[in-house]
Amino acid sequence: MSFTKRQPNWYPSNGVTLGPVTFSGAKTTVSVNSGAKEVYVLCGSKCTGTWDWSQLTTSGGDAGSSNFDGITGYAV
Numbered sequence: 001m002s003f004t005k006r007q008p009n010w011y012p013s014n015g016v017t018l019g020p021v022t023f024s025g026a027k028t029t030v031s032v033n034s035g036a037k038e039v040y041v042l043c044g045s046k047c048t049g050t051w052d053w054s055q056l057t058t059s060g061g062d063a064g065s066s067n068f069d070g071i072t073g074y075a076v
Contacts, residue, residue, distance in 0.1 A: 020052070
């Protein structure tokens with residue numbers, strides 16, 4: 001993904017393979033400021049695998065979103 005002035009340009013890059021991204025072992029906790037997105041995934045054509053996020057906990061902001069359906073164990 002490319003960013004301009006810290007904002008996503010809403011067009012994912014298709015040139016890089018990404019995944020799987022997993023949170024395993026000890027619980028991972030991410031806290032964000034009010035109004036921020038807790039999770040935001042914008043995949044191009046090369047996001048791959050099953051992403052196990054069962055050990056991820058988020059708080060503090062808006063729920064966020066994902067255009068990748070391979071995330072398990074976490075509701076985006």
